Amino acid sequence: MGATVSISFGLSPLAPYPAPVLRCAATLLLLLAPAGAGNVPVVFNATRSARPGDLVSLQGENFGEAPEVWLGESRLPIVNSVGTGWLAVRIPKDARGALSVRIRNGDSSSAPVPLNQAWPLHLDALQIVPCGAFRIFGRNLRLPGSTPVVTVDGKAAVVDVGKSDEHLLQVTAPDGLQAGLRAAIRVDNGNGSGAAELDRTIEIVTGVTGDPFGLGVGWTAAYAPLDVRVFKPGAAADGQKDDAERIQRAIDQASAAGGGIVELPEGTWRITTPLTLKSRVVLEGAGKDKTILRYEKSNYPIWASGFDLIGLRNLTLSHAGTVEGPLIKANTRVCLQNVRFDLQVSQQLYLSENRNIVVVGCDFIQKDTVRGQGPYTFSDSAGLVFTDNTTDWKHGAPSFQESHDAYIARNTWSRDAGVQNTPIVTTHSCVLDFCHRVAVIGNTLKVVNGTLTNRDRNDGETLLTEGGGGHRTENLGAVTSASATTLTDTGNLLNVFPFKPGEIPENYGVAIVDGRGAGQTRRLIVYKDRTMTVDRPWDVVPDASSRYASFVWGLEKALLKGNTLIGNPRGIWLYQTALREVDVVGNTLREGGGIYLRMWQSVGEKQFTPHVNIRIAGNTISNTQGAWASHIGLVYVMKEPRPFGIGQIGIEVRENTLTANAKNLYLNAEDHANLEGYYMQLRAETKGKYEAPTLPCFLGAIFERNLATNCDVGYRYGTGAAGLILSGNQTVDCKQATADLPAIPGIPVSQRTRIE
Numbered sequence: 001m002g003a004t005v006s007i008s009f010g011l012s013p014l015a016p017y018p019a020p021v022l023r024c025a026a027t028l029l030l031l032l033a034p035a036g037a038g039n040v041p042v043v044f045n046a047t048r049s050a051r052p053g054d055l056v057s058l059q060g061e062n063f064g065e066a067p068e069v070w071l072g073e074s075r076l077p078i079v080n081s082v083g084t085g086w087l088a089v090r091i092p093k094d095a096r097g098a099l100s101v102r103i104r105n106g107d108s109s110s111a112p113v114p115l116n117q118a119w120p121l122h123l124d125a126l127q128i129v130p131c132g133a134f135r136i137f138g139r140n141l142r143l144p145g146s147t148p149v150v151t152v153d154g155k156a157a158v159v160d161v162g163k164s165d166e167h168l169l170q171v172t173a174p175d176g177l178q179a180g181l182r183a184a185i186r187v188d189n190g191n192g193s194g195a196a197e198l199d200r201t202i203e204i205v206t207g208v209t210g211d212p213f214g215l216g217v218g219w220t221a222a223y224a225p226l227d228v229r230v231f232k233p234g235a236a237a238d239g240q241k242d243d244a245e246r247i248q249r250a251i252d253q254a255s256a257a258g259g260g261i262v263e264l265p266e267g268t269w270r271i272t273t274p275l276t277l278k279s280r281v282v283l284e285g286a287g288k289d290k291t292i293l294r295y296e297k298s299n300y301p302i303w304a305s306g307f308d309l310i311g312l313r314n315l316t317l318s319h320a321g322t323v324e325g326p327l328i329k330a331n332t333r334v335c336l337q338n339v340r341f342d343l344q345v346s347q348q349l350y351l352s353e354n355r356n357i358v359v360v361g362c363d364f365i366q367k368d369t370v371r372g373q374g375p376y377t378f379s380d381s382a383g384l385v386f387t388d389n390t391t392d393w394k395h396g397a398p399s400f401q402e403s404h405d406a407y408i409a410r411n412t413w414s415r416d417a418g419v420q421n422t423p424i425v426t427t428h429s430c431v432l433d434f435c436h437r438v439a440v441i442g443n444t445l446k447v448v449n450g451t452l453t454n455r456d457r458n459d460g461e462t463l464l465t466e467g468g469g470g471h472r473t474e475n476l477g478a479v480t481s482a483s484a485t486t487l488t489d490t491g492n493l494l495n496v497f498p499f500k501p502g503e504i505p506e507n508y509g510v511a512i513v514d515g516r517g518a519g520q521t522r523r524l525i526v527y528k529d530r531t532m533t534v535d536r537p538w539d540v541v542p543d544a545s546s547r548y549a550s551f552v553w554g555l556e557k558a559l560l561k562g563n564t565l566i567g568n569p570r571g572i573w574l575y576q577t578a579l580r581e582v583d584v585v586g587n588t589l590r591e592g593g594g595i596y597l598r599m600w601q602s603v604g605e606k607q608f609t610p611h612v613n614i615r616i617a618g619n620t621i622s623n624t625q626g627a628w629a630s631h632i633g634l635v636y637v638m639k640e641p642r643p644f645g646i647g648q649i650g651i652e653v654r655e656n657t658l659t660a661n662a663k664n665l666y667l668n669a670e671d672h673a674n675l676e677g678y679y680m681q682l683r684a685e686t687k688g689k690y691e692a693p694t695l696p697c698f699l700g701a702i703f704e705r706n707l708a709t710n711c712d713v714g715y716r717y718g719t720g721a722a723g724l725i726l727s728g729n730q731t732v733d734c735k736q737a738t739a740d741l742p743a744i745p746g747i748p749v750s751q752r753t754r755i756e
Contacts, residue, residue: 041067041103041110042539044519045613045650047702048581049139049166050115053093055079055727056101057650057700058113059086059519061540064105071101080754082723085519086700091115096145098192116140117193118148120185121557121581122437124407125219126356126383127203128152130177132218133211135407136169136187136198137439137559139583146190152177153184153204167559167583168439173218179206199557200405200437213313213337215358217385222309222333226280229260239268239294247275247283254281264315266290272297277304277328285315288340288363292316299324304331311335319344323370329353336362341375343367348396349376356383362390369395372425378403380499386411392448394418395425397464401433402499404506409441415568417450429462429568433577434473434499436507436556440563447567447592451627458670460569462592465555467577467600467609471498473508473552474578474607476644479515482542488531492606494550496527507553509578510534511610513645514695515545521580521612524550547645549608551578560584568592569628570673571621576600576637578609589621594631594658596673599647601638613650622659623676628667630660632706634680635671636698636720641684642691643720651701653678660710672716677708677734679716680724682743690747696722704728712736719743721750728756 039062047056058069062084069076069089081087091099099115120138128134142148142164150157155174163170169187177183183202188195208221233250237243247262247269254260259280266286271293277283283302285291293315295301301317303326304310310331317326317339325343327350328334334357341349345368351359359378366375374396378384384406391398394416400406413429420427429445432438445462452460467474477492487510496504504524510532511521520542522534532550542548554577561583565571571593572584577600584595595616600609616632623630636647660676667674672681682697684690697720705728708714714731717724718741731737740749 039105040108041105043103043110043113044539046113047115047650047652048119048613049615050091050099052091052095055088055090055702055704055725056115057086057088057652057702058101058103059649059700061085061517062105063087063103068104069101070104071095071099076101080723080725080752082696082700082752086723088700088702088723088725100193114193116143116191118187118189118196120187120196120198122200122405123198123202124383124385125217126405127205127219128173128183129205129208129218129221130173130175131209132173132221133216134171134173134218136171136185137167137407138187140166140189141169141187142166143189143191148190149188151186167561168441177204177206180204213335215335215337215360217358219333219356220335220358223282223311223335226259226261226282226309229254229257231260231262233262233264236265237267237269239270241270242272243269244271244273244275247271251275251278251281251283255279259309264291268292268294271295271301274298274300274303277302277307277310279307280309282311282313282335283315284313287314288316288338292318294318294320296320300327302326302328304328307331309333311337312339313337314339316340316342318342319346323347325349332356334358338362341365343375346370348373352377352379352381354381357381358385359389360385360387364389364391364393366393369425372396374398381406384408390414392416395427397428397431399431400435401431403435404437406435406438408438409443411443413443413445414448415446417447417452420452420454426459428464430464432463432465432555434507434552434554435465435558436553437558439559440561441559442562444564445566445568451567452569453627460593461573461575462565462568462570463560463563463572464575465577466573466575467554473498474549474609475551476549476603476606476608477547479542479544479546479548482538482546484537484541486531486533487542487548489548490530493530494527494532496524498552505552507556508550509553509556509580510548510550511578511612512542512546512548513608513610514547515542516540517542517546518646518695519649549610549645551609553578553580554609555582556580558582560587562586565589565592571595574598576609579611579614581613583615583617584619585615586618589619591623591625591627593628594621594633595619596631596633596635598635598637598671601636601640601644601647603640603644608644610646611648611651615652615654616656617652617654619656621656623661624659626661626663626665629665629674629676630658631673631676632656632658632678633672633675634698634701635683637671637683637685639685641686641689643693643697646695646699647697648701649699651698653701653703653706655705657707658709658711662710664710664712675716677711677714677716678703678706680721681716681718681741682720684743688744690719690744693720696720696751699723702727706730707732708734710734713739716741717753718749719747722752724750724753726753726755
């Protein structure tokens with residue numbers, strides 16, 4: 001062998017590496033050198049939902065060789081650190097009120113870093129009305145011992161504390177608001193941290209009040225003027241003659257009169273040509289089991305696109321031999337309430353691209369698929385409330401991909417296992433690809449009519465976010481130059497229009513993953529002449545040592561909470577996609593896989609998908625029947641010998657309970673998803689080759705107060721991890737508590753791991 005070199009992440013040396021590492025050693029020493037005099041500590045990423053007694057992760061630059069962390073007037077002991085850009089401390093158990101820390105590196109001090117301030121992210125709608133209900137989603141919104149306060153344009157709103165928690169506030173808007181496009185909504189959780197403003201703009205609409213359909217969403221007050229004008233299509237239906245023409249005539253009459261309700265009495269109504277809804281018209285029956293619209297011969301029995309304030313209520317749409325169901329696409333203010341969609345054998349419903357849409361109390365029934373399509377797609381929805389619905393289907397995937405500002409709650413998805421192998425169609429239960437500002441709460445996702453048994457099938461993700469697809473969004477490169485709000489790479493051309501020509505997606509991100517400023521993430525808002533303009537100034541301006549990745553975030557500012565997953569092979573999979581600010585909390589997974597986060601590097605294909613600030617907490621995972629594996633897994637997969645940059649920052653795995661099969665399974669699953677237990681592993685797809693990175697693949701992960709039962713190994717970690725802390729974790733009936741493993745035999749394992 002040639003010469004070797006020992007490399008250190010600032011404090012403790014790593015094991016020797018082969019000579020190729022020499023070319024990056026100088027860069028590493030520069031990046032992790034002590035901060036010079038006058039360098040102010042800057043924090044890029046920090047634990048956002050800290051509680052007394054918790055470990056807290058802080059990542060940034062210029063922390064210095066001997067940093068101090070202060071909580072008020074108390075200096076906190078440093079629990080672990082890596083170089084001069086990451087450290088962890090523990091909040092005292094007796095701490096109360098606002099938690100905010102500063103880092104000092106001698107004479108310089110960082111700005112305050114709030115750890116439990118309210119952080120409002122989105123609402124359940126894009127509009128609010130005076131005296132109307134709305135929900136706020138975020139972090140630290142309501143904490144024990146404190147009372148939250150919400151204001152809209154400076155006026156106090158009413159918070160229903162009994163229906164609120166740390167992630168959700170149930171609010172009634174104040175009276176006297178003025179119409180406008182940019183309401184200032186502020187939340188103070190009452191613990192002394194002060195108020196924070198909502199992380200997006202919201203429109204105020206005035207002139208209407210009330211909740212005529214009992215939907216609990218403020219903007220639906222706009223239906224109140226329609227509810228007093230009723231139009232009827234004439235004689236009762238007999239189920240024999242074609243009723244489409246007279247129903248359409250009633251819709252047209254209601255539209256011509258300025259809007260109203262088209263009322264269909266009890267009976268079976270036969271439709272052989274499409275009905276076109278019109279703006280300000282609601283088609284309403286006498287109940288799901290009373291008013292039946294049986295459609296035949298013609299596809300798209302209900303068609304609506306480009307309309308405003310439309311709805312279907314209290315009826316059943318029954319398939320009778322067509323391929324396509326209703327199409328309700330690209331409208332504004334849509335209500336689907338208490339509707340049964342009996343699709344039989346069909347393609348998916350197109351219910352996408354609507355703005356402000358409420359779907360409540362509906363049933364979606366698909367007996368079988370056409371061309372592998374699932375029951376529906378709500379893709380690119382915004383201001384979506386999807387609650388208390390049921391979905392029964394066999395193949396394909398109910399999809400909400402590319403949606404935002406959404407609330408998906410208390411629904412039941414039932415996958416029929418009766419035809420799982422013939423034909424083979426990939427089936428997922430709830431697809432969330434490229435979603436941002438979305439809350440998925442309290443849903444049940446299960447398997448009925450048998451059990452799934454095919455272990456070799458690439459199938460069965462229950463809650464799924466997956467990168468890629470027909471529109472590639474990823475790119476990567478090296479910084480040529482940068483300013484306070486720009487980054488230029490003259491050697492690379494980005495694809496920043498992956499979904500709609502001429503429009504940069506709102507969640508198109510750029511992350512500095514190596515070199516100066518590594519750990520910073522921003523939204524890309526303008527791209528011109530190979531220069532990116534970002535949404536806010538860099539905390540530390542990147543330079544020629546910096547490398548970046550860009551992408552549409554696969555899941556961003558999202559909450560997956562309190563869901564029950566039963567029987568599918570794979571549980572919550574956040575797969576080969578970039579993630580930022582995601583909470584996976586309080587979910588129950590039974591006899592159906594676990595929680596799996598996979599980040600991906602392929603420099604040759606210009607793909608790098610980092611995970612930043614992810615919290616996996618309070619989940620319960622159990623498999624006891626020997627079918628599927630229980631796991632919480634964090635994986636970095638790479639096609640090259642050398643990692644491109646930091647893959648995961650600010651990962652918290654806390655207070656989860658995991659029960660493996662008594663005899664652990666090692667399934668034929670990709671990467672490390674065949675394992676049982678907790679793991680953080682690097683997978684190099686390079687046939688035994690590996691080169692040391694300048695910065696770690698996994699930086700400063702926290703595994704705290706978790707429980708592992710029946711595992712061959714409770715907690716696995718290894719190559720690429722630096723600063724990992726395992727604290728207060730327990731094992732029951734595990735053969736081995738921990739294992740520090742090389743990704744490839746003979747290369748270094750983790751660095752600066754602390755077990756306490």
